[in-house]
Amino acid sequence: MIQEFRLPDLGEGLTDAELVQWLVAEGDTVALNQTLAEVETAKAVVELPSPFAGAIHQLHAAAGDTVDVGAPLVTFALDGGEAASPEPAAPEPDTAPEPVDAPEPVADSEPTDAVSAAPRREATLVGYGAVGRSGARPQRRARRSPTAPLATPPPLDGERERPRSTPPVRRLAKTLGVDLDAIAVNGRPITRADVEAAALPQPAATARASAAANAQRVTRHPIRGIRKHTAAAMVRSAFTAPHAATFVTVDVTETRQLLESLSRDKALAGHRLGILAVTAKAVCLALRRTPFLGARWDEEGGEIVEPSYVNLGIAVATDRGLMVPNVPDADAMSLVELADAIGEIAGAARGGTISPAQLTGGTFTITNVGVFGVDGGTPILNPGESGILALGAIRRQPWEHHGEIALRDVTTLTLSFDHRVVDGAEAARFLTDVAGVLREPGRAMLLG
Template sequence: MPEYKQFPLADTAEGLTEAEILNWRVKPGDEVRVNQIVVEIETAKAAVELPIPWSGVVTELLAEPGQTVEVGTPIMTVDVDPGGDSAGPGPANNGSVKVEPAAPATPAAAAEEEMKPLVGYGSKAVSAKRRPRKAVASQGADTVAAQVADPAVAATNTHVPLAKPPVRKLAKELGVDLRTVPGSADGGVITREDVRRAAQPRPAPAAAPSGARERRVPVRGVRKATAQAMVDSAFSAPHVTEFLTVDVTPMMTLREKLKTTPEFSAVKLTPLAFAAKAVCLAVRRTPDVNAVWDEQAAEIVYKDYVHLGIAAATPRGLVVPKVRDADAMSLAELAAAIEALTSTAKEGKTPPEDMLGGTFTITNVGVFGVDTGTPIINPGESAILALGAIRDMPWVVDGELAVRKVLQLSLSFDHRVVDGQQGSQFLADVGALLSDPATAITY
């Protein structure tokens, strides 16, 4: 008999509770092998590719692109014994689907079954028995077909609209929420005509003519996580923000000089890299900005390392991946790490574990032409530094007015952990290192 296993949405090592299906890399009938990437999901942090822990043949996809699924929910069915008795009923022939746990035939196979091939999948494969699908007499043929094509519909018709996959795809393309569309076919199944009808623009009510110029976008994924984190931070940590304007002409001159050296020839050396190095050096004199307030233990936890968060704007929203042990890196290593990290983040490919465990964050608002701001501290940290745009501005040098490269810095810190004197000292140190990089030799 064929042996079916259900592939569940796993916790990708970040305390995940739900995720959105972005796209499938396989379809029913495809053969899969152990650790093959089968689906891409969007978590609260980033897009993540999930591998399959078994080999076999895909028989059903239980979730569609755009659907949000809770952790532990089966999203795909795989026949892990496709060479078995093909006469047995399976998902493809609309018979009773029997999904049994794997039963290794030998001790060696049993040992292999207990291995943990993938992070987040537990000690053994998840499988379950599924009840046979039964067509209710009052339902039409289209209803039964829709249930066969979409197992979620078979499980419940109170939360998932009755619609075939092509109809769901059309609804997604037209921006139609199927939950708001009444089905005109037998059993309430939604047809293409129903979707097209729902997609037609409707005249706005006379009392609210602006309604036709509004649109609503569900808050989920990265945007939802960022919003919650910012609210938690703003209302739990007493923020203080200080500002400093510095002449960074010497830094920019050094930057141009270093770019011609072999060590930096293959590295994109940016002002952000200089700021990252300055932060790591300044933390030595003011470790409080790299500490964190532990509310439950009533303790301040000092970190003897710097996991530097770099805020990056991506198509999915703001993410803050970390450069691990940034304080142990040279300027060239920091520049290379930041370049790789931001490139990966913009592609939405940052691993979830790279989003966790930061100790200090830098946000570069200057890339948008902004001079300064009051950044909000990331939860689990006590300070964040914002870099403004570097501009040509009049500056007094040795009593004479000159045009210089000028940068505005702003530092927000948790006043429970960092006093005004400590925050001011740290900001002044960063400014001194950027205005005169030779100062670094004194640290």
């Protein structure tokens, strides 16, 4: 028995996926739930388990192909059944006599695409069979009427006056390879300066030659997979939500000192506590006072949807592009639990083992641009969210402290927000709360 397996809906309304690699080949016998292939969606690389136990009869795509949801992916031969041909029998050749008055093709006419000795098949999805003949007769090229007028011949060269020039000028033109007929002088004799000017490289020709040379020195990368979908999402976000941004520079010396102290605590050995984890905790605390930073704009419903939880997204740079997995219910976690969860999802994203569920449903995002040595920036909102915080690099620099100048650890926080959902006062209050926790970690007890 033949059974077809089509690419399933992998969640969140995704319409297609890119086939990364097959883990089976045609003729292989597979078990139920054995991994058939890896596919990459807009969210992650996903393993596809086999829905049947049997033999692989046909693979309908190759690595690198983009497959639509619902399109055939694998054909199985179950219970040892032989595979039937997916194509219908070829139609009988058309033996109807040619009409007597049918115009004959001219001797120099070429056959059109419709004329072929064998039936031609349209490109179809494998497994649906070939498209047969339409039944329409091939269209023949009509004869030209004997009385049809011929095109008017171009004027002969002898019908126009050859440009005037002296023998030395003609010798120079021959030496430089210049065509005197191509020089426009409006009836006056051609001079030596005209020939020399014509011999110089023309700007258009120079530009074409430069472009052709540069074309050989570029590398073209296909836009596909996560990078393709991320780009589309960022464009949609940038031109849908009215972005606004606000900044604050904060002294985080006390937070750095706290983290150094915690790193020496043997009870916390094995837990990676860093500035990102403290920032994540500060965000969760600040969202309690300004919950609209975690809300979303529902255009169709005409509502602002405010969740009672925080699914905290963490932007992660991977070899396949930017990914934003999130920590569910981050607001209910301790600092240590939050640090562990962030490390786990970041590792899964870079290793390609993140699940689609972990990449959806976020309510607020943090992007740590400081790890790249960047002081700050204005990030684009993750689609469906109303706030994203950029954490800049921490710099040791002179700073006012207790009325004196001292070397302090300083960083810049940038908040981008959807101005439909959040007004400037709310954004400022949120950013001030986050900065307050990073400046004085003890303030977390006041917000908590």
